[in-house]
Amino acid sequence: MTIGRFARLCRLSVKQLRHYDELGLLTPARVDAFTGYRYYTRAQARDALTIALLREADVPLPGIRAVLAAPDPTVALTTERDRLAARIERDRERLAVLTRLASGATHEIxxxxxxxxxxxxxxxxxxxxxxxxxxxxxxxxxxxxxxxxxxxxxxxxxxxxxxxxxxxxxxxxxxxxxxxxxxxxxxxxxxxxxxxxxxxxxxxxxxxxxxxxxxxxxxxxxxxxxxxxxxxxxxxxxxxxxxxxxxxxxxxxxxxxxxxxxxxDSASGPSGPVxxxxxxxxxxxxxxxxxxxxxxxxxxxxxxxxxxxxxxxxxxxxxxxxxxxxxxxxxxxxxxxxxxxxxxxxxxxxxxxxxxxxxxxxxxxx
The missing domain is CATH 3.20.80.10 (Regulatory factor, effector binding domain)
Incomplete structure (x- = not known):
């Protein structure tokens, strides 16, 4: 199907699909050699939707590639979840520091x-x-x-x-x-x-x-x-x-x-090296x-x-x-x-x- 029809099927924009192609995340099933038009198949819909969802979750490109390439994406998704959780924790710590600064708390020196x-x-x-x-x-x-x-x-x-x-x-x-x-x-x-x-x-x-x-x-x-x-x-x-x-x-x-x-030490006792x-x-x-x-x-x-x-x-x-x-x-x-x-x-x-x-x-x- 054409890129426009595939975009509507996946609730994406043509611009997004072209961008995914440029990034090497989702290449068209066929590209017309004369017109350059891109064509996709229904079997590619799941990957397209997965990419859009992961991009919205701010998953980096290597993480998205790992998810798409894995026979079972559970491990790759768990890794990205842990990465995001660690970032959220760091942001909470930064927020606490800013909150304390904004409160005017001082240290007596x-x-x-x-x-x-x-x-x-x-x-x-x-x-x-x-x-x-x-x-x-x-x-x-x-x-x-x-x-x-x-x-x-x-x-x-x-x-x-x-x-x-x-x-x-x-x-x-x-x-x-x-x-x-x-x-x-x-x-x-x-x-x-x-x-x-x-x-x-x-x-x-x-x-x-x-x-x-x-x-x-x-x-x-x-x-x-x-x-x-x-x-x-x-x-x-x-x-x-x-x-x-x-x-x-x-x-x-x-x-x-x-x-x-x-x-x-070179000397050893009953419990091992001293x-x-x-x-x-x-x-x-x-x-x-x-x-x-x-x-x-x-x-x-x-x-x-x-x-x-x-x-x-x-x-x-x-x-x-x-x-x-x-x-x-x-x-x-x-x-x-x-x-x-x-x-x-x-x-x-x-x-x-x-x-x-x-x-x-x-x-x-x-």
Missing amino acids: TLVDEPALILAFESGTTTVDGLGATVGHLIGTLLGRTHAWRPPMWGLFPLDIADGMTVTVGAERVEGAAAGPGVTEPESGSGWRGWPVEPESGSGYAADPDPTFGPGSPHGLADGSQAGGALGCEVRATGVEPDSDSGSVSGFGPPGRGSHLAEP RPTPAPLVLPATRAAVTLHHGPYNQLSLAYYAVLSWIHERGLRPVGPARESYLVTPGEAAPEELITRVVIPVEDPNSRPEPTPAPDPNRTEE
Whole structure:
């Protein structure tokens, strides 16, 4: 039948059918070599209607081709449904951020002297999209090997979020202490305050109860830049000094190694390889801009936006890594009731230490 008649049969326009042909989605059954007229068959009606329906649902062209080519389109349709559901969830998160901005909610920011911290820690490399899952894995690993520790849990993140970044989680380990006030021991199988526990036996780690956990998943700012945190690759950004003997940074192993995670020791016990305890991570005392964020982790970008704006308005310079301490965590409260302390170390670019005078070569010892 002619393209016009086929279009009326499928409740489509001739223009749409020509467009589908140009895209390679629905080619005519026959094209007259002399006139160029397109002809279709009734057997093509289902594909034409399917294309129109999927285009209306904003399914991309590769997805439409997959549906049309599949003997059973169920799998391809399920994939597109999941993609759309994920996009809707992201749009809901963006809507919540805009709603909170429009409400005029503000973050109170203070300049404080943060004390030094000595943390048992785990680090890992991640992509932007995998940030939440990576942090959940690191927390599970850390809790699985730390007998007793003092809350809160800490997260360290680079100021520039990008694929290939290193992120770190840590906690103050309490050596040889029984559980008591201010000391926490892992609960069998359930972790602490909703965090997962990865047993050292190698049986895997419990899934993070909140897969959106992490610094904003990720920390997107209003200008499209990123802020958040992980232990950066630059040693000077952390203030951690190299070990004098080996030249390596405590907890990171020999220079050039991509992760601090310890290799299994060659010695084995009844339960398998023995994993040596990594050296602790030392975070130096620092002056920092600090705020409390009340709400889900996927809105942490609001806190970073407020703190970084406050820092720059006062002529200060942010210094990574950013630190987050999780005061109210998943398992204790609903996402809207979580409390996260955001700490961004700063330095005053106008404050310079007094130069040390050079020794006088003409001066003699008395």
